[in-house]
Amino acid sequence: MYDSLVDANEVLSRFRDATRAAVLDHVPADQTLLDLGCGSGLDAEFFAARGYRVTAIDWSPEMMRQTVARLDRAGLLDRARVVNLGIHEIGDFAPRSFDAAYSDLGPLNCVPDLPSIAQMLSRILRSGGILVASVMGKYSPWEVITYAIKGDWERARLRWTDAAVPVPLHEGTVWTRYYSPRRFRKTFERASFKRVSLRALGLFLPPPYGRPIARTHPRLFRTLAAAERIVGRWPGSCQLGDHFLIVLRRR
Numbered sequence: 001m002y003d004s005l006v007d008a009n010e011v012l013s014r015f016r017d018a019t020r021a022a023v024l025d026h027v028p029a030d031q032t033l034l035d036l037g038c039g040s041g042l043d044a045e046f047f048a049a050r051g052y053r054v055t056a057i058d059w060s061p062e063m064m065r066q067t068v069a070r071l072d073r074a075g076l077l078d079r080a081r082v083v084n085l086g087i088h089e090i091g092d093f094a095p096r097s098f099d100a101a102y103s104d105l106g107p108l109n110c111v112p113d114l115p116s117i118a119q120m121l122s123r124i125l126r127s128g129g130i131l132v133a134s135v136m137g138k139y140s141p142w143e144v145i146t147y148a149i150k151g152d153w154e155r156a157r158l159r160w161t162d163a164a165v166p167v168p169l170h171e172g173t174v175w176t177r178y179y180s181p182r183r184f185r186k187t188f189e190r191a192s193f194k195r196v197s198l199r200a201l202g203l204f205l206p207p208p209y210g211r212p213i214a215r216t217h218p219r220l221f222r223t224l225a226a227a228e229r230i231v232g233r234w235p236g237s238c239q240l241g242d243h244f245l246i247v248l249r250r251r
């Protein structure tokens with residue numbers, strides 16, 4: 001169910017590729033990685049297969065079950081540890097346990113207290129360790145335009161609050177906080193991280209629910225993706241997008 005929603009979505013696959021590329025760029029294989037909110041383990045499998053030692057955590061027992069089954073099928077359980085743990089509980093890990101951490105497609109939007117997560121990450125990453133985070137942003141031009149055209153102003157400005165917003169997902173509700181890249185970065189700077197890079201995801205590409213464009217207009221989709229890879233890093237435009245991808249280094 002989860003994979004059919006997430007893995008088969010062309011937009012989310014582009015976003016995921018960006019997260020993976022950032023980890024591969026900044027973290028040498030064979031180092032230790034912490035996957036924050038691993039979902040069904042798509043990234044845990046990807047990195048374990050490339051020689052990283054992965055600890056994957058998620059608070060959903062069902063997601064844990066899917067991750068273990070996936071790693072088992074791939075014969076990778078010796079390279080990956082799967083722990084049923086909330087992101088807000090990562091203080092349980094010993095100091096400097098990991099070389100790097102990543103969080104793909106928004107788990108950090110679901111934690112109630114981001115500053116305390118930043119402090120805990122600062123403690124459990126080694127000095128110089130990397131955090132790669134793909135985060136749902138506050139200013140999604142596509143979303144605003146899409147819903148403004150429909151006259152649904154409430155939905156168009158759903159993200160423009162610092163408060164948690166109830167978002168329907170898989171027949172349940174997830175309380176979600178949307179961040180501007182600036183606010184997210186400052187939260188982590190206060191916990192001894194320094195920004196390495198930032199890029200927009202879903203600046204020109206549509207949000208994940210706009211995926212039909214990938215099939216109806218594949219050439220346009222590829223052109224938008226290529227333009228986004230360049231323009232999405234520019235000052236100003238890197239603050240926009242359905243998601244943003246930020247790389248931070250622990251001092």
Ligand SMILES: C[S@@+](CC[C@H](N)C(=O)[O-])C[C@H]1O[C@@H](n2cnc3c(N)ncnc32)[C@H](O)[C@@H]1O
Binds near residue numbers: 006041060111
């Ligand atoms: C949108 S999914 C992304 C999953 C995965 N990273 C991926 O790329 O497919 C969000 C995941 O974060 C998990 N999650 C949300 N809040 C969490 C928390 N506080 N602690 C641990 N996991 C959490 C959910 O259970 C879900 O599996």
